[in-house]
Amino acid sequence: MPLDRELLKGSIAVLILKLLSERDMYGYEIIQESLRRSDDAFEFKEGTLYPALHQLHKRGYLRSEWRTGESGKQRKYYSLTAVGRKAARRSEKEWFVFTKIVNAILSGANS
Amino acid sequence: MTHLDRILSQVISLAKLPGNRRRNEVAKELRTHLDDLAEDARSQGYDDDTAARIVRMRFGDPEEVAAAFISVYKPERLARRILQSTILMTVSTVAVVVVIGTVQSIAAVCTASSMVPTLRDISREVFGFTAIASGYCSLYAGERLFPASLPRALLPSVSFGLLLAVVFGWLIPQHAGMPLAAFTSAASGRLLQRVEIPFLWFAGTALPLLIAWALFGPLIPGWEFPWLVWFGVTVSCKALREIVRLFERAFVEDCA
Numbered sequence: 248m249p250l251d252r253e254l255l256k257g258s259i260a261v262l263i264l265k266l267l268s269e270r271d272m273y274g275y276e277i278i279q280e281s282l283r284r285s286d287d288a289f290e291f292k293e294g295t296l297y298p299a300l301h302q303l304h305k306r307g308y309l310r311s312e313w314r315t316g317e318s319g320k321q322r323k324y325y326s327l328t329a330v331g332r333k334a335a336r337r338s339e340k341e342w343f344v345f346t347k348i349v350n351a352i353l354s355g356a357n358s
Numbered sequence: 359m360t361h362l363d364r365i366l367s368q369v370i371s372l373a374k375l376p377g378n379r380r381r382n383e384v385a386k387e388l389r390t391h392l393d394d395l396a397e398d399a400r401s402q403g404y405d406d407d408t409a410a411r412i413v414r415m416r417f418g419d420p421e422e423v424a425a426a427f428i429s430v431y432k433p434e435r436l437a438r439r440i441l442q443s444t445i446l447m448t449v450s451t452v453a454v455v456v457v458i459g460t461v462q463s464i465a466a467v468c469t470a471s472s473m474v475p476t477l478r479d480i481s482r483e484v485f486g487f488t489a490i491a492s493g494y495c496s497l498y499a500g501e502r503l504f505p506a507s508l509p510r511a512l513l514p515s516v517s518f519g520l521l522l523a524v525v526f527g528w529l530i531p532q533h534a535g536m537p538l539a540a541f542t543s544a545a546s547g548r549l550l551q552r553v554e555i556p557f558l559w560f561a562g563t564a565l566p567l568l569i570a571w572a573l574f575g576p577l578i579p580g581w582e583f584p585w586l587v588w589f590g591v592t593v594s595c596k597a598l599r600e601i602v603r604l605f606e607r608a609f610v611e612d613c614a
Contacts, residue, residue: 274387275394292418293395294369297388298426305430323387 255291264335273322361410362392372424450491461590489537493544494598542566547595563592
């Protein structure tokens with residue numbers, strides 16, 4: 248089932264922070280990893296990843312550097328800063344609380 | 359131009375990224391991504407046309423990507439514009455001080471008169487220097503903000519002129535007329551510099567002073583047409599035109 252674009256947009260920062268908390272990645276790699284982990288369900292317009300990365304970079308959550316990969320291609324790798332690590336932990340917690348609340352409402356837990 | 363180039367140039371031209379360095383870096387980053395997408399599609403056996411369609415579909419609408427970049431860099435772009443405007447206004451005011459100071463010194467030497475009265479009134483002269491620089495720069499700002507509409511381009515000059523009238527009327531009520539006439543002269547000088555006819559803009563700097571002289575001359579006994587002010591404003595406008603050209607070379611690409 249195709250997911251709502253706004254829903255995907257809202258969660259993109261959480262995903263970026265989570266993936267980068269595991270290892271340094273470049274844009275295309277972030278997309279590939281998201282698709283792999285979601286069995287191709289997390290499909291969004293890839294160009295919009297970069298403004299999101301730049302926004303997080305501007306907030307001081309990410310640092311970036313150009314590296315030459317195994318293929319010989321230069322790529323811009325992103326990694327988390329110390330502030331970014333804290334933000335990653337916080338956003339992950341917030342996400343779980345948020346989804347728990349939404350799930351509770353959707354399942355009518357207290358009714 | 360290839361399909362990938364078209365997508366890239368669309369994003370970069372619409373994204374209004376501040377600074378050439380950042381623009382080049384974003385272009386390089388997006389280009390790598392587009393190449394990866396195309397390579398991925400081709401490795402799955404698609405021909406070039408289909409691969410191009412897949413790239414377009416997966417990358418998304420360039421306008422949408424550009425709009426997202428615009429909102430990310432909006433505060434930085436605004437800060438840069440404020441800084442650049444401050445630089446232009448400061449350099450312009452200094453240039454006007456130098457030009458008018460030189461004109462007055464030459465006039466004093468030629469007429470064997472003293473510069474002392476001018477120096478004594480230097481605080482009032484400062485209003486004149488600022489008025490000339492802001493008259494010229496406000497019209498330039500209008501041209502940049504509304505390149506397609508002259509009436510709209512005049513808006514910043516008109517609003518700023520009214521503001522100056524209030525400020526000068528409050529600070530130097532007896533002497534507000536001349537700086538305001540100089541403001542209008544500089545703005546109309548800039549306005550006529552847009553016309554291709556050489557030296558026509560000399561009339562632009564003269565007209566507001568002529569009107570002021572025609573209106574108030576009869577009321578002030580012995581007041582002659584301010585030739586020296588006109589000459590000073592005209593030379594200042596010439597200097598300011600060169601400064602604006604230098605400014606455009608240094609910054610306009612930067613804030614396009």
